[in-house]
Amino acid sequence: KNDDWRSHADEVLAGKKWKDDCDGLASTILDLLCRDGYHPNLLYRAMVDSTGGDKIDHFIALASDGQKLYVVGDTFGPVYPIYQMKHRLLAVSQVSQGLKWTHVDHTKWVAQ
Numbered sequence: 184k185n186d187d188w189r190s191h192a193d194e195v196l197a198g199k200k201w202k203d204d205c206d207g208l209a210s211t212i213l214d215l216l217c218r219d220g221y222h223p224n225l226l227y228r229a230m231v232d233s234t235g236g237d238k239i240d241h242f243i244a245l246a247s248d249g250q251k252l253y254v255v256g257d258t259f260g261p262v263y264p265i266y267q268m269k270h271r272l273l274a275v276s277q278v279s280q281g282l283k284w285t286h287v288d289h290t291k292w293v294a295q
Contacts, residue, residue, distance in 0.1 A: 186242070188228075190214035205258045209244035212256030213278055216246060223279035225249065230284070231270035233259070239273055252292070265293050 191201040192214040203211070213226050227245040232238050244256030245265065252265040259269075272289040276282055 188242075192218060206242040208258055209242050209256035212244045216255070217278065221246065224277065226278040227252075228276040228278065228282075229272055230274045231268075231272050233270050235269065235271045237271070237273070241270060243270065245275070268293055 186204070186206045188206045188210045189203065190210045190213075191203060191207060192211055194201040195211060195215060196218075201207075201211075209228060213228065216226055217223055225247040227247075229243045229245050230239045231241045231243055233241040241259075243254055245252050246255045247253070253262055254265055254268055255262050257263075257270075265272075272287055272292050274284045274286050275292070276284045
């Protein structure tokens, strides 16, 4: 199956069941947060290596409260502070910037 980064926010809001993988969960969470008025400058898509290496194999959503970052959409578990992340952060895309991806230094992003 090809990843399509599809949001299921309409299904969630209608109380319908849905099923997808990591990119679908992250896309849905980000869409719901935006619909709820969360500022897109504080939201990020993120590509990570789930084993801590350098190969992208997982997709998550990040949200900031203005001071700290949290992993808010991860099929590995519930919301948690980014400093507890076991994945290696490789690239991010700020929601307000569209799909403009930036490679990042994992250590700088998770040190909080």
